[in-house]
Amino acid sequence: MDDVGLGGLLRQAAGGDAQAWGTLVDRFAGLVWAVARGHGLNNADAAEVSRTTWLALATSLGAVSDPERVGPWLVAKARREAVRLLRQEGRDVSSQRSSDWVSGDRGLETIDYLARLGRGAGPWRAFEALDADCKALLRVLLVDPPLSYGELSVVFEMPIAGIVQLRARCLDRLGDRAACHPRRSHGRRTLAGTGEGRVP
Amino acid sequence: MSGDHQEPSQPSPPDSETAHFDWPNTVDAAREATFQRLRSLVLENDPVPAEVIASARASFALRSIDDELASLVYDSMTDGDLFAGVRSGTRAVRQLSFEAGELVLEMEVTGARYLVGQVVPPQVAVIELRHRGGTTNVETDELGCFHFRAVPEGPVSFRCCPARPAAPPVATSWITL
Numbered sequence: 001m002d003d004v005g006l007g008g009l010l011r012q013a014a015g016g017d018a019q020a021w022g023t024l025v026d027r028f029a030g031l032v033w034a035v036a037r038g039h040g041l042n043n044a045d046a047a048e049v050s051r052t053t054w055l056a057l058a059t060s061l062g063a064v065s066d067p068e069r070v071g072p073w074l075v076a077k078a079r080r081e082a083v084r085l086l087r088q089e090g091r092d093v094s095s096q097r098s099s100d101w102v103s104g105d106r107g108l109e110t111i112d113y114l115a116r117l118g119r120g121a122g123p124w125r126a127f128e129a130l131d132a133d134c135k136a137l138l139r140v141l142l143v144d145p146p147l148s149y150g151e152l153s154v155v156f157e158m159p160i161a162g163i164v165q166l167r168a169r170c171l172d173r174l175g176d177r178a179a180c181h182p183r184r185s186h187g188r189r190t191l192a193g194t195g196e197g198r199v200p
Numbered sequence: 201m202s203g204d205h206q207e208p209s210q211p212s213p214p215d216s217e218t219a220h221f222d223w224p225n226t227v228d229a230a231r232e233a234t235f236q237r238l239r240s241l242v243l244e245n246d247p248v249p250a251e252v253i254a255s256a257r258a259s260f261a262l263r264s265i266d267d268e269l270a271s272l273v274y275d276s277m278t279d280g281d282l283f284a285g286v287r288s289g290t291r292a293v294r295q296l297s298f299e300a301g302e303l304v305l306e307m308e309v310t311g312a313r314y315l316v317g318q319v320v321p322p323q324v325a326v327i328e329l330r331h332r333g334g335t336t337n338v339e340t341d342e343l344g345c346f347h348f349r350a351v352p353e354g355p356v357s358f359r360c361c362p363a364r365p366a367a368p369p370v371a372t373s374w375i376t377l
Contacts, residue, residue: 013260025257026253029252051355052355052374059262060269060271084277138238171234175230
């Protein structure tokens, strides 16, 4: 991304330029959405996370001066809000990096919805069954426009080489799962209850 | 602009469904095909809803430019492992602290969305609760204590306007309770 442009947008928005703010929203709305969805939230909850995150940035514009930090700042805020929402509803997310998130009702709701989509349902179910780390990473990597290496490194707190490795591992798991999923029934709790789809 | 940005290897923006990340050491075609399939799935099935973008744009009008910003410095819901009560379904009290310089806003919210708070150091102030539907004002007592009976759902922000002259209003960051 054009970081000089991003810095300029930040300054203009902080100075009250609504158009610059709109451009910031266009640039990062997909990222915030991806983080919320990557936590297994449904549409309504992801919208809530998004709303709170953008309001927080609007009131903190003066405090985020480094353009490279805007993306990571939004990711951190959206993650925090997503985790808070999950905790508020009594879902045990004490280990944010556990592989059990998909067993929540929201995960099932997503899967049921996608199961009706037909063609893409199998691969998507396979994606939903990935562990939390993989889902979070892949969702962010798929964001359009993509984050820079510098931003990714800050967001995932690891050097880019580590991200590349994790990405490869996640995609390999996904490839394996997508290949075996069409054989499964569509019964509720299938993914959650049988341990199917877990990493061997 | 930080110096650790790696210009030559930066992923290029996708210009079509077949756009390809030039990831170093990642040449496995099957893997990349999986990634591209996933990209198509996300584009087709999970775009950012228009109302989410509209809401993000609209949030610009809700910032308070002249107020000092009080940041959230403690939230029992996300800081530390103090949410066992919430997790077990007993709806524990949620504690929050916002700080702006010397001024602190302490709050506790119960499961029924009843909020009690205190301005520290203790002082008389008007507390404005800003929410999606508008604003609600209460006045603190001389100890700085205040309460709201039912905090609305969705993002909220608190604005503290001290009664003593020349003290600037302080607004908290937005938060969902």
